[in-house]
Amino acid sequence: xxxxxxxxxxxxxxxxxxxxxxxxxxxxxxxxxxxxxxxxxxxxxxxxxxxxxxxxxxxxxxxxxxxxxxxxxxxxxxxxxxxxxxxxxxxxxxxxxxxxxxxxxxxxxxxxxxxxxxxxxxxxxxxxxxxx
Numbered sequence: 001x002x003x004x005x006x007x008x009x010x011x012x013x014x015x016x017x018x019x020x021x022x023x024x025x026x027x028x029x030x031x032x033x034x035x036x037x038x039x040x041x042x043x044x045x046x047x048x049x050x051x052x053x054x055x056x057x058x059x060x061x062x063x064x065x066x067x068x069x070x071x072x073x074x075x076x077x078x079x080x081x082x083x084x085x086x087x088x089x090x091x092x093x094x095x096x097x098x099x100x101x102x103x104x105x106x107x108x109x110x111x112x113x114x115x116x117x118x119x120x121x122x123x124x125x126x127x128x129x130x131x132x
Contacts, residue, residue, distance in 0.1 A: 004057055005029055012036045013065070015058055017048065033058060037065050 005016040016029035032048040035041070035058060042058050044050050050058075087107070091100060 004032075004054060004061075006035075006061055008065075011038060013061070015042075015054075015061075017054070035062060037062055037069070 003018070005018055006013040007016065012035040014031060015033040015035060017032050019028050019030055020026070021028065030048055031045050032050055032054065033045060034043045036043075040062055042055070042062075
């Protein structure tokens with residue numbers, strides 16, 4: 001068996017080397033490293049030495065994962081637009097007055113926060129990921 005297995009978790013991954021025991025024909029996953037994607041940190045596990053090829057594959061995976069996470073964030077933003085349109089339709093039609101009353105303030109605050117963040121980004125005042 002070739003390659004590495006990446007068990008994705010919050011903020012990174014655990015990296016395993018699949019190993020097959022020829023006598024028992026059992027597959028084992030040997031933990032070789034812990035990865036923090038946002039910082040790009042790879043922490044090898046003491047009892048497992050990584051090869052240069054494995055290190056290169058992990059670095060490649062980090063780049064791929066960062067691109068994937070960026071695309072997921074953009075996809076979530078597109079879904080928010082669709083959800084906002086659906087909420088607008090619901091508010092314009094079947095929403096009961098008590099539902100509108102219960103949701104008006106939280107929706108207005110969330111929309112104000114979103115608008116403020118968009119205006120800051122468009123004006124160049126805030127760096128990516130900056131918050132108040």
